[in-house]
Amino acid sequence: MTLDFLTADAAAKALFVLYFLAILVGGIMAVAAKSLVKAMLGLIKTLFGVSGMYLLMQAPFVALMQLLIYVGAVSVLIFFAIMLTRGEEEGRPAMGKKILAVLAAAAPAARVGGLLLRHAPMPAGTPVEISLQALGQLLLTDYVLAFEAISLVLFVAMAGAVVLGFERRLSK
Amino acid sequence: MVFTWLNIAILAALGLGVAFAGAPLAGSVLLAPRASGGDLRMPYECGMPPHGSPWIRFGINYYFYALLFLAFDVDVLYLFPVAVAYTEHAGWIELVKVCIFLAALGLGVLYFWKKGVFTWPKKIS
Numbered sequence: 683m684t685l686d687f688l689t690a691d692a693a694a695k696a697l698f699v700l701y702f703l704a705i706l707v708g709g710i711m712a713v714a715a716k717s718l719v720k721a722m723l724g725l726i727k728t729l730f731g732v733s734g735m736y737l738l739m740q741a742p743f744v745a746l747m748q749l750l751i752y753v754g755a756v757s758v759l760i761f762f763a764i765m766l767t768r769g770e771e772e773g774r775p776a777m778g779k780k781i782l783a784v785l786a787a788a789a790p791a792a793r794v795g796g797l798l799l800r801h802a803p804m805p806a807g808t809p810v811e812i813s814l815q816a817l818g819q820l821l822l823t824d825y826v827l828a829f830e831a832i833s834l835v836l837f838v839a840m841a842g843a844v845v846l847g848f849e850r851r852l853s854k
Numbered sequence: 855m856v857f858t859w860l861n862i863a864i865l866a867a868l869g870l871g872v873a874f875a876g877a878p879l880a881g882s883v884l885l886a887p888r889a890s891g892g893d894l895r896m897p898y899e900c901g902m903p904p905h906g907s908p909w910i911r912f913g914i915n916y917y918f919y920a921l922l923f924l925a926f927d928v929d930v931l932y933l934f935p936v937a938v939a940y941t942e943h944a945g946w947i948e949l950v951k952v953c954i955f956l957a958a959l960g961l962g963v964l965y966f967w968k969k970g971v972f973t974w975p976k977k978i979s
Contacts, residue, residue, distance in 0.1 A: 694857035730868075737864070738855045747931045755924040762920045809856060818939025821932065826951055832932055833958040840925045840962050844969055848918055 698738055704731030718764045726757050740809040743817070918971060929959055 711724025729752045736745035821829045
């Protein structure tokens with residue numbers, strides 16, 4: 683039995699289809715699910731698929747960080763937000779609202795799609811993996827100011843959230 | 855598109871996780887004795903009957919732990935490449951650069967400590 687058809691290129695294409703389906707099915711699940719928690723599961727599936735796309739583009743670090751931050755932390759944050767805000771079960775949305783929602787989704791899709799059709803992306807060739815070391819080297823030399831600013835921005839974000847919303851709990 | 859075995863490794867780990875979670879469920883479906891009716895669908899089968907909906911709003915304070923976790927998670931994203939490149943350098947200047955990065959976060963931790971974010975009282979209202 684020969685395995686000629688199982689080249690690396692074919693494997694990459696098969697993985698692309700797999701990740702594409704994960705993104706698509708997850709997106710549909712996120713939009714169509716009645717339960718918000720199930721919608722979030724769909725979102726997580728989409729994020730997984732996007733991470734797979736990063737892997738195919740030879741960016742394994744970005745892919746793993748996508749898993750760590752989006753699948754790991756952002757989805758937990760969204761879950762908290764669902765648990766915090768959700769009250770009783772709401773009825774099905776009205777028809778007018780649905781039409782407005784479709785319009786709101788279609789407008790940016792049409793705009794971006796039109797742009798993509800008019801300015802087709804150039805074939806970039808085979809992507810080359812940039813090593814983690816090279817990234818860190820740049821962060822420590824050329825982009826050191828940005829590197830320090832990131833830490834400051836994150837501190838301001840955290841502190842701002844705590845200033846705005848944190849209530850000291852009284853211990854009894 | 856480039857094929858790397860990392861794809862397969864991550865998918866295999868995912869499959870292993872799904873199997874690890876799914877096997878006990880499948881086992882309980884196959885092996886457990888069947889029962890129905892009574893209080894089986896209650897959250898606590900042999901406890902007090904619960905009142906009202908299980909969907910309650912809980913304190914906004916819990917949200918901050920998730921938020922702080924997210925912010926530190928993003929920090930880690932930048933510390934990974936820097937940590938890998940760090941050994942390439944000799945001298946103090948890189949240490950200072952990383953320390954400035956960590957100092958801002960350390961200040962944050964100190965501020966939250968003062969603010970009482972990290973204290974966990976017995977009773978939460």
